[in-house]
Amino acid sequence: MNHQLLLSLISGVFIAGAAAYLGTLMLSRKMAVVAGPLGHLALPGAALALVYGFSLSVGAFPFIVLGIVVIWLLEIRTKLPMEALTAIVFATGVGTAFLFLPINKAEAALIGDIAQVSTGQTVAAVVLGVAVLLAVRRSYAQILLIGIHEDLAKTEGVNVRLFNFIYLAAIAVIVALGVDLVGGLMTAALVAIPAAAARNVSRTLGQYGMAAGAFGALSAVAGILAAAPTRLPAGPLVIIAGAGIFGVTLFWSRA
Amino acid sequence: MGEAALEVRNLSVTLNGTAVLSGLNLRVEEGEFLTIMGPNGAGKTVLVRALLGLMPYEGEVRWRPGIKIGYLPQGLNQMFVRDVPVTVGEFFGLRRVGAAETARCLELVGLPRAMAQKPAGYLSGGEFQRMLVAWVLAGRPQAVVLDEPTTAVDVAGGETIYSILGKAGREEKLTILNVTHDLNVVFAHSTHVLYLSRVGHRCFGVPREVLTPEVLNELYGAQLKFYTHP
Structure with missing residues (x-):
C-alpha cells in the first residue's frame, strides 16, 4: 500500500468514525442537518486556504469556531432553536465565500481533498478525532439529558451552557476535519448517515455509538479505496458508501 | 415547629414585565403532599420552576439544607x-x-x-x-416535584401512580409537590392544596377548605361541587 493512500485511510477512518459517533448525539437532538450549514460556513475559510495555499481544515476551522460562538451566544440571547440560528449564520458564510472563492479551484473546497492529505494533517486528524471521541463520550449523558429536557438537566446539576459549548466545539472540530474528507457541501452526511444506519440496527445506547463509529470508518475506507480504480473523487464516494450501508441496514430496521 | 422541607416567603415572579406571581407565602412540612392547582396560565409551572431555581424570582425560597430533590417536568x-x-x-x-x-x-x-x-x-x-x-x-430523594405527571396516562394509570407516590410519601417521609388538574388526586392523596388563580388570588390549606364551589367553578368553568360517598 502506498504511503499517500495509507495517510488518506488513517485520516478518513478517524474523521469519519468520530463524526459518526458525534452524529448519534446530533441525531438524538434532531440536529444532524446542522453540520451541513456549518460545512458551508467553512467555505470562506476554504476559499482563503485555496487562495493562499494552506490546508482546507486550517482555513475552515476559525470560521466554523466563529460561527459556533455566534450561534451559542445568539441561542443564549434569543432562545431561538439552534437549527434556525445555524441557518442564519450559514447563509452569511456561503454568501461571503462566493465573494472570494476562486471558482476554478473550488472543487477541493466543495467535495474534499483527502487523497492529497499530508502527514501533518493525518496526525492532526488522529489527535483531534480521538479528542472529540473522548470529549463526547465523557459528556454523552449530560448532552443527551439536556436534549431530553433542559430544566431536568439543570436540576440534575448539569452545567447546560458548558455542555452545550463542548457539544458545539466538538461539532466545529468535526466539521473542519470533514471539509478535508468530503468538502464543505457534504459534511452533514458524515454525521447523519452512519448514525442513522446505526439507529436502524441498535437496541441500546452502547450499540448505537459503536455501530455508528464502525459504519463511519467503514464508509471512509470503502470510499477512499474505491477512488483510485474508479478515478473518481474520494469525498463523494465516502458519502455513497455510507448511503449503501444505510440501505443495507434498512433490512434490520426496527421502526 | 421543626424545620420545614420548603419555606417560601414573599415570592414574586415577573415575566416580560407582567407579574405572574406576587407575594406568595408557603410552608411545606416533611412528608406532606402538596397539590398545586389552578387554571391554565395561573403560574403553576412558573412557580415550580422558581422553586427549583430555574428562573429568576424575588423573595425567599428555602429548601431544608441538604435536601435531595427529584423533578419530573x-x-x-x-x-x-x-x-x-x-x-x-x-x-x-x-x-x-x-x-x-x-x-x-x-x-x-x-x-x-x-x-x-x-x-x-x-x-x-x-x-x-x-x-x-x-x-x-x-x-x-427526600422531596419530589412533579409537573402534571399523569397527563399521558388513563385514569386508572394515573391513580396507580399517585397511590405509589402516596405510599412512598408515607413510608419514606417523602415530601411531594404535585401540579395537577385531577380533583380525585387532591381528595385521595393530598394533605394540602395551593390554588392559584389567573386573577391573582390564591388559597392554601387542606383540600376541603380550599376547594370551595367558587374555586371549582373558576377552575372547571361549571357549577361543580365535590361530594364524598357516605
Whole structure:
C-alpha cells in the first residue's frame, strides 16, 4: 500500500468514525442537518486556504469556531432553536465565500481533498478525532439529558451552557476535519448517515455509538479505496458508501 | 415547629414585565403532599420552576439544607426517547443511577426489574409514565416535584401512580409537590392544596377548605361541587 493512500485511510477512518459517533448525539437532538450549514460556513475559510495555499481544515476551522460562538451566544440571547440560528449564520458564510472563492479551484473546497492529505494533517486528524471521541463520550449523558429536557438537566446539576459549548466545539472540530474528507457541501452526511444506519440496527445506547463509529470508518475506507480504480473523487464516494450501508441496514430496521 | 422541607416567603415572579406571581407565602412540612392547582396560565409551572431555581424570582425560597430533590417536568414525553435507542437501564444511567437502584425503583412502581433491558421508547404509555416516576424516585430523594405527571396516562394509570407516590410519601417521609388538574388526586392523596388563580388570588390549606364551589367553578368553568360517598 502506498504511503499517500495509507495517510488518506488513517485520516478518513478517524474523521469519519468520530463524526459518526458525534452524529448519534446530533441525531438524538434532531440536529444532524446542522453540520451541513456549518460545512458551508467553512467555505470562506476554504476559499482563503485555496487562495493562499494552506490546508482546507486550517482555513475552515476559525470560521466554523466563529460561527459556533455566534450561534451559542445568539441561542443564549434569543432562545431561538439552534437549527434556525445555524441557518442564519450559514447563509452569511456561503454568501461571503462566493465573494472570494476562486471558482476554478473550488472543487477541493466543495467535495474534499483527502487523497492529497499530508502527514501533518493525518496526525492532526488522529489527535483531534480521538479528542472529540473522548470529549463526547465523557459528556454523552449530560448532552443527551439536556436534549431530553433542559430544566431536568439543570436540576440534575448539569452545567447546560458548558455542555452545550463542548457539544458545539466538538461539532466545529468535526466539521473542519470533514471539509478535508468530503468538502464543505457534504459534511452533514458524515454525521447523519452512519448514525442513522446505526439507529436502524441498535437496541441500546452502547450499540448505537459503536455501530455508528464502525459504519463511519467503514464508509471512509470503502470510499477512499474505491477512488483510485474508479478515478473518481474520494469525498463523494465516502458519502455513497455510507448511503449503501444505510440501505443495507434498512433490512434490520426496527421502526 | 421543626424545620420545614420548603419555606417560601414573599415570592414574586415577573415575566416580560407582567407579574405572574406576587407575594406568595408557603410552608411545606416533611412528608406532606402538596397539590398545586389552578387554571391554565395561573403560574403553576412558573412557580415550580422558581422553586427549583430555574428562573429568576424575588423573595425567599428555602429548601431544608441538604435536601435531595427529584423533578419530573411537564412535557417529558416518550417521543424524544423513541428517537434514541436507549434501554430503561441506560435511561436511569443518564442520572448515574446504578443497576441495583434501578431494579429497586422499577419494583417500587410495580414494574418487573427485567424491564431495565427493554427499549424505553417502546414501553406502553402507562409503563413509560410509571418508569418516569421510578426514575424520579431513584437515588432516594427526600422531596419530589412533579409537573402534571399523569397527563399521558388513563385514569386508572394515573391513580396507580399517585397511590405509589402516596405510599412512598408515607413510608419514606417523602415530601411531594404535585401540579395537577385531577380533583380525585387532591381528595385521595393530598394533605394540602395551593390554588392559584389567573386573577391573582390564591388559597392554601387542606383540600376541603380550599376547594370551595367558587374555586371549582373558576377552575372547571361549571357549577361543580365535590361530594364524598357516605
